[in-house]
Amino acid sequence: MKWAAVPLAALVLYPVIRPFDTYQQTVLLLAFLLAVQAVSWNIISGYAGYVSLGHSAFLGLGSYTAGIVGVHTGLNPFLAAPLGGIVAVLGALVLGAVVLRTRGHAFVIITIALLLAMQVVATNWSSLTNGSNGITLELPFWSRDFQNVPFYYFFLLLMFATIGFSWAIRRTKFGTGLVAIREDEGKAAAIGVDTTRYKIVAFCCSTFFIGTAGAGYAYFLTFLNPVGAFGILGSVTIVLSALVGGRGTLWGPVIGAFLVQIASELATVYGGGSQSRVLLFGVALVLVVLFLPAGLLPAISARVRRKSTVEYTDQAGALASARVEVSVAAAAPGPILEVRGAAKRFGGLVAVDGADLTVQRGSITALIGPNGSGKTTLFNLVTGAMRADAGEIWFDGRRIDRLPPWTRGHLGLGRTFQVTRLFKSMTVLQNMVAPLPDGRWRTMLAGAVRGHEADRARELLGFVGLARFADQPAGSLSYGQQKLVELAQVLMMEPKLVLLDEPAGGVNPSLVGRICDIVRGLNEQGVTFLVVEHNIPMVLGLCDPVVVFSRGKPIAEGPPQAIRADPVVLDAYLGEEAIADALT
Amino acid sequence: MTQLAQAVALGVLIGGVYALLASGLTLIFGVMHVVNVAHGAFLVLVAMLTWWMWRHTGIDPIVASVVTTPLMFGLGWALYRGLVVRIRGSSASMSVLLTFGLALTVEGVLNVTAGNKFRSATPGYFEESYRIGGVSLPKPQLYGFLAAVAVLALLYVVLTRTWTGRAIRATAQNPDGAALVGVGATATASLAFAIGTATTGVGGSIMSVLYPFFPASHYDWISRLLGIIVLGGLGSLPGALVGALVLGLAETLTATYASLRWSTLVFYVVILGVLLVRKQGLFGARLREDVAA
Numbered sequence: 077m078k079w080a081a082v083p084l085a086a087l088v089l090y091p092v093i094r095p096f097d098t099y100q101q102t103v104l105l106l107a108f109l110l111a112v113q114a115v116s117w118n119i120i121s122g123y124a125g126y127v128s129l130g131h132s133a134f135l136g137l138g139s140y141t142a143g144i145v146g147v148h149t150g151l152n153p154f155l156a157a158p159l160g161g162i163v164a165v166l167g168a169l170v171l172g173a174v175v176l177r178t179r180g181h182a183f184v185i186i187t188i189a190l191l192l193a194m195q196v197v198a199t200n201w202s203s204l205t206n207g208s209n210g211i212t213l214e215l216p217f218w219s220r221d222f223q224n225v226p227f228y229y230f231f232l233l234l235m236f237a238t239i240g241f242s243w244a245i246r247r248t249k250f251g252t253g254l255v256a257i258r259e260d261e262g263k264a265a266a267i268g269v270d271t272t273r274y275k276i277v278a279f280c281c282s283t284f285f286i287g288t289a290g291a292g293y294a295y296f297l298t299f300l301n302p303v304g305a306f307g308i309l310g311s312v313t314i315v316l317s318a319l320v321g322g323r324g325t326l327w328g329p330v331i332g333a334f335l336v337q338i339a340s341e342l343a344t345v346y347g348g349g350s351q352s353r354v355l356l357f358g359v360a361l362v363l364v365v366l367f368l369p370a371g372l373l374p375a376i377s378a379r380v381r382r383k384s385t386v387e388y389t390d391q392a393g394a395l396a397s398a399r400v401e402v403s404v405a406a407a408a409p410g411p412i413l414e415v416r417g418a419a420k421r422f423g424g425l426v427a428v429d430g431a432d433l434t435v436q437r438g439s440i441t442a443l444i445g446p447n448g449s450g451k452t453t454l455f456n457l458v459t460g461a462m463r464a465d466a467g468e469i470w471f472d473g474r475r476i477d478r479l480p481p482w483t484r485g486h487l488g489l490g491r492t493f494q495v496t497r498l499f500k501s502m503t504v505l506q507n508m509v510a511p512l513p514d515g516r517w518r519t520m521l522a523g524a525v526r527g528h529e530a531d532r533a534r535e536l537l538g539f540v541g542l543a544r545f546a547d548q549p550a551g552s553l554s555y556g557q558q559k560l561v562e563l564a565q566v567l568m569m570e571p572k573l574v575l576l577d578e579p580a581g582g583v584n585p586s587l588v589g590r591i592c593d594i595v596r597g598l599n600e601q602g603v604t605f606l607v608v609e610h611n612i613p614m615v616l617g618l619c620d621p622v623v624v625f626s627r628g629k630p631i632a633e634g635p636p637q638a639i640r641a642d643p644v645v646l647d648a649y650l651g652e653e654a655i656a657d658a659l660t
Numbered sequence: 661m662t663q664l665a666q667a668v669a670l671g672v673l674i675g676g677v678y679a680l681l682a683s684g685l686t687l688i689f690g691v692m693h694v695v696n697v698a699h700g701a702f703l704v705l706v707a708m709l710t711w712w713m714w715r716h717t718g719i720d721p722i723v724a725s726v727v728t729t730p731l732m733f734g735l736g737w738a739l740y741r742g743l744v745v746r747i748r749g750s751s752a753s754m755s756v757l758l759t760f761g762l763a764l765t766v767e768g769v770l771n772v773t774a775g776n777k778f779r780s781a782t783p784g785y786f787e788e789s790y791r792i793g794g795v796s797l798p799k800p801q802l803y804g805f806l807a808a809v810a811v812l813a814l815l816y817v818v819l820t821r822t823w824t825g826r827a828i829r830a831t832a833q834n835p836d837g838a839a840l841v842g843v844g845a846t847a848t849a850s851l852a853f854a855i856g857t858a859t860t861g862v863g864g865s866i867m868s869v870l871y872p873f874f875p876a877s878h879y880d881w882i883s884r885l886l887g888i889i890v891l892g893g894l895g896s897l898p899g900a901l902v903g904a905l906v907l908g909l910a911e912t913l914t915a916t917y918a919s920l921r922w923s924t925l926v927f928y929v930v931i932l933g934v935l936l937v938r939k940q941g942l943f944g945a946r947l948r949e950d951v952a953a
Contacts (some may be wrong), residue, residue: 127753129697129760174932178939181695184756185890186931188697189883193928198919308879312764315757354876355768361761365754366746 080327087232091225098223105224105296107337108231112289113310114317114329115238120282120326121315124250124275130187132310133194134164134283138290143211143300144204153213154230157288164287165280165642166276171281177272179261191306198302210301213294230292235330238285245281245324249512249524254278254503255324256510259499266459266493268512268569270484274520294602312357313340319364322371331373334429411470412437412573412604418457418467418477419628420450427453429628430467435573440595440605442615442636445625446649452494454625455575459491460484472572486514490571494560494578494608500551504542504561507550508533511568536564540594556583563594573604580611592618616640624648662794667916668909669795673805675908677866680808681881682888682900683815684859690895691832691852693752694744697759700882701766702857706732706864707781707873708774714781714868721781721869722807729861736857740850748849758846763878770875780872803864811862812901814856819897828852832895884924891931893944902942906930 091101096266113135121127138160142153175186176654198205205211245251253274256264264272294300317336321326343356413435420428428450435441443451455464458469460481469477476484498507509524522529537543540560545553550561554657559579566574576595580588592614595605609615616636624632624639626648632639639645685699709731710724741760747754785799819825829846830838839845866874867881888907892899907927914923934942 121753125751125753129756174935181689181693181752181756182890182935182939182941183893184695184753185886188879189887189928189931192880192883193925196921196925200919200925308876312760315760319757350771352768354764354771358761358764358768360765362758362765365758365761366743369747369750369754424664497920 084236090471091228095225099230102224103232103337103341104142105228107334108228108235109289109293110313110317110337111235112238113286113314113332114321114333115235115242116282116284116286116317118282118323118325118329119242119245119254120275120278122318122329123246123254123258124278125324126183126275126279127315128187128279128311129184130190130308130311130316131282131286131314132308133187133190134167134198135290135293136194136198136285136305137164137312138287139294139297139300139305140198140205140211140290141287142291142294143213146213147211148288150214152217153291157291160291161284161286161288168279168283169276171593172276176275176279191308191311195306198306205302208302210299210304211294213298213300213304215298216295220317224296227292227296231289233283234289234292238332239326241281241285243634245522247525248521249509249529250274250277250520251570252506252510252524253512253520255502255506256499258324259501260497262461263493263497263499264510265481266461266485266491267510267565268482268511268514270480270482270512270515270520297312308572309354309357310363312354313337316357316361316364319361319371322373322375325371325373326373328373332371339452410438411435413458413469413470413606414468415454415458416468416470418454418464418469420453420457420462426628428457428464431625431629433623433630435604435606437604438599438602439621440599440607440619442619442622443606443608443625444610444612444615444622449625449630449648451625452577453505455491455577458484459489459575461660470589482512483515485569485571486512487573488570489575489619490566490569490573491575492559492562492566492577492579494581496555496559496562496563498550498553500549502550503547504537504550504553505530505533505546507561508537508546508565508568512568533564533568536567537561539567540564541590554584556587559583559591560594561588563591567598573602573606574598576605576607576609577605578609580609580614592630663916664771665793666795667912670799670801671909671912672905673908674911675798675804675905676754676803676808677863677870678884678888678904678907679901680811680859681863681867682885682904683812683897684856684863685882685885686799686889686892686895686897686900687815687828688853688856689858690897691828691888692744692748692849693895694755694759694853695752695886696853696856697756697886698762698766698881699759699856699860699885700878700880701763702735702860703864703881704873704875704878705766705770706860708770708779708875709866710868711779711781713829714783720783721865723802725862725865726809728749728865729858732861732864733854733858736854737850739801740853744853745846745850746787763882767878768874776875778872778874779868781868783869786869792951800869807862807866811859815859816897818855824851828855832886884927887931890941891934893941896941896943899941899943 087104090104113131116133117128120304141160141163142156145151145159146153147154169187171190175182199208216226221611253269254265256269257271257274261271313336317332318329319332320335321332322607340353411434412530415431415433417432418428419430430455433454445451453462457464459623460479467477468475469486471487471489474487476487488602491641499510509529512519524530534543534546537546540563542557545557550558551562579591583591588611595618599605607615607619621633622636622639623630631648632642632645681703685696688694706728710721712725713719713727714721735740743758744755747758768809771791789796789798790802819829827838827843827848828851830843831845835845838848869916884907889900890935892901892903909928910927911923914926
């Protein structure tokens with residue numbers, strides 16, 4: 077932030093020092109406007125990773141709001157500006173509520189169509205918008221001696237506000253959750269992030285300042301028409317700015333906006349006007365995507381970081397740990413999880429076939445079985461990553477099989493994954509603060525990088541022995557360390573039941589013992605575990621009871637010693653001959 | 661009644677053409693999960709080439725697709741091998757941005773070389789029509805529809821009856837599994853991209869007759885075509901067919917009973933309505949990325 081102070085101060089003082097540089101001021105104010113849009117776009121498309129190709133539609137929406145209000149009430153566009161922002165947010169809310177409920181590509185496609193749709197509305201709803209004749213706004217009320225200086229400060233102020241807003245978002249759990257969605261949406265949902273709400277709110281956040289700026293822009297142009305207000309070129313410059321500067325960073329879109337605005341100005345002056353601008357932007361976009369996909373700012377900071385080296389492999393550090401308190405409300409013994417007749421088919425393959433499973437509160441229950449017997453699918457049904465075709469799932473006295481994954485997380489259901497799914501580009505600490513223990517807005521908007529959340533995260537990292545790695549990128553840890561971080565991450569949600577999917581798989585043997593100790597320690601404090609594992613010695617030593625799964629349903633259950641000798645189990649694992657061998 | 665029959669007949673004819681225009685888009689998405697935003701620009705490019713050939717040689721625009729189809733096949737192949745393959749490992753949004761850049765580049769090239777004005781190929785039968793009962797079927801619409809149906813049928817046969825088609829479908833469903841049985845992902849993807857782009861050969865030819873175009877009209881087209889495949893379900897060919905018919909009918913029915921001006925908007929309202937009820941579109945299977953592994 078500090079390095080930004082000097083250029084920003086220079087921008088504030090520029091019109092005072094050189095009041096008659098009208099042309100330069102105009103170029104700069106357009107750059108501010110572009111920066112407002114690129115920084116806003118970055119909230120949904122950079123942080124959350126959902127690219128919008130029609131974002132300039134919200135500028136048009138803000139412009140038209142100010143224009144229409146101005147025509148009907150005579151209200152000055154500057155005063156109507158926040159109204160433009162509100163209309164843009166409402167538009168985003170409606171659109172987002174429809175298309176952001178799914179993952180994948182529907183969003184970007186609808187945003188492309190958005191510009192065209194807005195053009196159709198603006199052209200045809202003549203009674204409101206005056207059709208293709210457009211709207212003429214009042215002339216600025218100030219003396220012509222001031223030229224564009226008021227606009228200059230209007231857009232500069234908005235740019236500061238937008239950057240501040242983006243900065244604030246990035247520091248909350250909301251911001252961390254958005255990045256989590258970009259990195260791995262399924263995992264984000266599993267740690268309590270209400271992905272639908274996050275995405276819709278992010279989309280709304282990404283439009284307010286654009287809509288507000290749109291009102292000012294309409295006043296600046298004093299004329300509005302559908303083709304101008306909802307043209308694609310505006311969206312292109314937004315995307316290009318954010319991409320060139322660095323998508324997902326705070327300052328990247330700002331830097332990109334200045335570069336693109338100045339380049340576009342040079343192209344107009346020296347390069348044959350707007351005809352060639354489309355070609356120029358197109359080629360630039362292709363080149364940036366191919367050769368500078370991360371953008372300038374991340375590329376530069378990566379180069380700087382490469383000079384400092386970090387020691388990663390610290391087994392001793394990983395093995396030392398502190399004790400930690402986890403708060404699990406004491407409750408009467410009884411089942412905490414009940415699966416009744418759950419079934420899941422993939423086409424003709426029946427992965428889970430009417431399975432019943434009960435996990436007693438306070439136990440460390442193991443779920444073992446041959447590969448392909450449906451254990452992980454059962455996990456997915458319980459945590460909500462997939463929806464069961466039939467059956468009921470009850471958790472802590474509530475039926476949960478129709479609830480979204482994050483709500484199940486908020487009720488106290490946590491899981492780790494067979495192959496770790498940390499958010500690799502985030503630091504270990506950011507990974508730790510991403511989970512959301514409950515669904516309240518207050519929690520979502522709470523600060524993430526310091527205060528109670530971060531303290532708790534460091535405490536839990538200390539518990540698994542990885543406190544010193546808090547500021548490293550999660551992707552740089554060893555696989556076993558990632559497993560531990562993922563467990564600690566789940567603990568941030570204060571779970572009552574943790575589902576561990578192969579905690580020892582692919583892990584250094586010395587860490588396996590460490591993982592067992594951690595699980596036991598947590599269990600003593602009241603956390604229940606359900607463990608899928610192929611490491612049978614570990615299972616027999618750690619878990620009781622053991623449930624054996626085969627062909628989509630449990631075939632045996634009992635204490636470890638009984639399971640070990642059960643002929644049904646031997647059959648499932650080794651085939652009938654092995655039983656014959658065992659019996660003779 | 662005649663009015664309704666007329667609107668429906670015209671809607672089906674238009675829908676058939678839309679289905680062809682959207683088929684390449686949905687094929688490419690189905691195989692490699694790339695939303696090819698440049699598809700509309702390719703169509704306009706072909707329309708421009710067709711117009712130019714028609715203007716200078718008098719060759720019938722739809723017949724001209726014999727030339728443009730292999731040309732676009734080659735362009736698709738080259739673009740995949742040269743550009744798209746480079747970003748295969750990165751996030752899905754990068755492919756959208758890349759093809760968006762390509763669309764702008766094509767538009768820019770057309771702008772600079774051909775100029776920013778409306779064009780339309782008008783062969784002799786341009787304003788003639790057949791009459792069946794009270795219903796009139798304009799010849800260009802009918803010919804365009806027939807050409808579209810022929811190409812779609814050919815595409816269907818290739819995809820279902822040939823080894824190549826099976827390889828493409830296998831890669832679409834499970835790239836790793838396909839690779840294990842000897843279907844190379846890159847080769848198949850280049851082929852699918854090339855075939856998808858080649859459909860713009862006939863599509864663009866028909867477009868040059870039916871719809872006046874200029875370089876920037878690819879935004880209109882890509883918006884509509886993407887709408888079609890979202891409605892039908894991303895990656896589904898039958899879905900694209902149904903989505904296209906819905907758009908065709910929405911346009912003609914709105915034009916008949918309300919006003920042509922609102923027809924595009926009616927279509928988007930239909931899309932949003934369908935997505936509210938069925939998040940994955942009419943025929944869309946929930947993609948594997950929709951569930952956590």
